[in-house]
Amino acid sequence: MSLVPLCSDLPQFLQGYLPNATKKETSIRPFITLTYAQSLDARISKGPGIRTTISHPETKTMTHYLRYHHDGILIGSGTALIDDPGLNCKWGRDSLANSPRPIILDTKQKWRFGGSKMQELYNKGLGKPPIVVVANDPAIKEHHVEYAICPMDKATKQIDWEKLFEKLKKDFNIQSVMIEGGAKVVNQLLLRNDIINSLIITIGSTFLGRSGTEVSPLQSVNLKGITWWKGTTDVVMCAKLDNE
Numbered sequence: 001m002s003l004v005p006l007c008s009d010l011p012q013f014l015q016g017y018l019p020n021a022t023k024k025e026t027s028i029r030p031f032i033t034l035t036y037a038q039s040l041d042a043r044i045s046k047g048p049g050i051r052t053t054i055s056h057p058e059t060k061t062m063t064h065y066l067r068y069h070h071d072g073i074l075i076g077s078g079t080a081l082i083d084d085p086g087l088n089c090k091w092g093r094d095s096l097a098n099s100p101r102p103i104i105l106d107t108k109q110k111w112r113f114g115g116s117k118m119q120e121l122y123n124k125g126l127g128k129p130p131i132v133v134v135a136n137d138p139a140i141k142e143h144h145v146e147y148a149i150c151p152m153d154k155a156t157k158q159i160d161w162e163k164l165f166e167k168l169k170k171d172f173n174i175q176s177v178m179i180e181g182g183a184k185v186v187n188q189l190l191l192r193n194d195i196i197n198s199l200i201i202t203i204g205s206t207f208l209g210r211s212g213t214e215v216s217p218l219q220s221v222n223l224k225g226i227t228w229w230k231g232t233t234d235v236v237m238c239a240k241l242d243n244e
Ligand SMILES: NC(=O)C1=CN([C@@H]2O[C@H](COP(=O)(O)OP(=O)(O)OC[C@H]3O[C@@H](n4cnc5c(N)ncnc54)[C@H](O)[C@@H]3O)[C@@H](O)[C@H]2O)C=CC1
Pocket: 035, 036, 037, 038, 044, 045, 047, 048, 049, 050, 051, 052, 054, 075, 076, 077, 078, 079, 080, 082, 083, 105, 106, 107, 108, 157, 158, 159, 160, 180, 181, 182, 183, 184, 185, 186, 188, 213
């Protein structure tokens, strides 16, 4: 499906929150944007296992414009298994060149590239092959997939986000990453002002109800550098996570 044109005021609105393509990031980690679409009641889907459209076509186009500006796009395995997303970039003339590298956080090794929408796009020359983040050498290695082995923290049984992003930059030359979700990933990273450079949230004018998948961090989070854009049905907030 093709995209509607990008609203003319969006590039200016987003400019201060995007990785700077001309300036190589000097940090040991890539530039990281946390971005997702939520309902008025802070839900990102109608419920477990339900792929839900929240964004209006004009903010969907904005998401593809964001994809255009990043080297990598990271999602958790929950999202990969439920949504079977394409994660390519349809904005601009050359989908293959413009698409970010999909990065799937799949430490339980449940997701398969084979048979996925991502593989279909890759086979058609419309998307890049994924990097799959695993905790140890995978038993099954799929063709065209690269693996980022990132040991789990023994206490938390989670990967160390800092080490993962350092590895993505050092081993895969990923200079910028947009993180699209899902809820488990977003709820962790909303607390990481040491890692997240920009926060871009689309808010759709709908309520998805209490059985919806909620985004809400464990503790309160303060924002700074806040700016809003208003579209036909959605608003978009750009901000930075505060250090307080
Ligand atoms: N509206 C929107 O913008 C978006 C909505 N979604 C929705 O979100 C839902 C999926 O969200 P969730 O179920 O929360 O799944 P998720 O996509 O956050 O993936 C969770 C899985 O990722 C792995 N993971 C996450 N953090 C980890 C860590 N620190 N260390 C090791 N492994 C880790 C684990 O395997 C975990 O089970 C779907 O319904 C999807 O449609 C997803 C992305 C964007």
